[in-house]
Amino acid sequence: MISAIRELRIASGIREFGKYGQLLYQALRSSTEFSTYRKNLFHEFVKVGYESIPIIFLVGIFTGAVMTLQTAYQLDTDLYPSTIIGSIVVQSLIIELAAVISALVLAGKVGARMSTELGTMRVSEQIDALEAMGFNSVSFLVVPRIAAGILMFPILYTTAAVFGVIGGITAGAVDGILPAAEFMEGGRAFFFESDVIFGIIKSFVFGFVITSIACYKGYYAFGGAEGVGNATTRATVLSCIFVLLADFILAALLL
């Protein structure tokens, strides 16, 4: 009985993955229909990028500030120079925290919005209406959302990292842990361009993972308001899981 249920789940998982791949293939094929999604693309740039800046600002500031306070607490000894705090905070932000924490927050903000929008359009037959008019609904709805995710997440990552450093400097100075100059000196000592490139690659991947899963779950939503709610919940949970999984794989491959 248990093995039968397990087989059923595996089969359903494979089927879901196949459908997801099919949607991505359709999106890739229809990415050439630029005139269909041009207007929506700029709309999504604003929604994904511009409208996420306030939350990314807060995420960056507080992550950098808390990181600085905790690193100072853990290194409360005379064995290390205080500049090491800046080195650890800056490098951690660039390599890991700015990308991953932003992605997890954006899975809730951007991903949930996308799956809810598409899910509502699906259950209220708006997607059928688009297809019935002769539109390619994947090109019209899915392509601009994924493209905006891929292109905007690196900018949001950079914003989070910059504000993280500012948060770290501010917390260090206000709390009397270390002056801004020492923080920056430590940060510069272990600043490598390759770390920034690694962070940008991560944010590209996270942008793709979050928006494609959200679009997939929303596009195939069914069952009225409850169905849309379920699709949004699954999109958010799956996005978070796959962001963490992708984070691990990228770290294993690229570091």
Place this chain on the structure above:
Amino acid sequence: MIEIKNLTKSFGDLLVWRDVSFTIQDGETTAIIGRSGCGKSVLIKHLNALLYPDEGQILIDDQSVFDLSYTELRKIRQRFGILFQGGALFDSISTFENVAFPLRYFTDQTEEEITHNVNEALTVVNLKESGEKSTAELSGGMRKRVGLARAIILKPDYLLYDEPTSGLDPRTSEEINELIVDLADSLDITSIVVTHDMHSVLSISEKVAFLDEQKLSWFGKTEDMQHSDNKNLMDFITASEYQINKQNA
């Protein structure tokens, strides 16, 4: 002309209907009736290949819709206008923009021409003053009329109505019925109406297809329907008349 040939559809293990065949002549209004859940809406979604059957085919002017490439299919779909049950209006844009939507993407019309054509379509559905309203401000009947204006804006050959009067009061239902008849006459459109409202069927349709027990149970002229020896059809009509009398009482 639309020829439906031996169409069979199921969702997983659930058979919707089997071996459905009938022909819709140009210029005719055909009603597809049957109990809730018998697959009426599923059937009209096959006409423009929004859904695909398990077996069978649909020929539009001798062209099989299920064998077309996606590009060809999109052209065929533009020959259809469809009024969805809830209107299926895009809620992020105004009423005017909903109606203008197909014109902006599928024609090279200037802004002036678009404004003129949209106002004309809104006038046809008696909503001339509602163009700037958001879709959230529209009542159920208004949403259907806006959906209808959008469906006719590209002057389609075929107009599909999915439960056009469901959820509406008798007066508004009557207005929608009159609109369907007027549009069929004035635009010379072939109309296919999915409904379980017998009052609508009698006032708008020339032919009737009755879906029952997972098959096409009866197909013929509307005037022949009441003399049919199909027991389930007669039961359906009787139950509907009882409902109408109860509403009128």
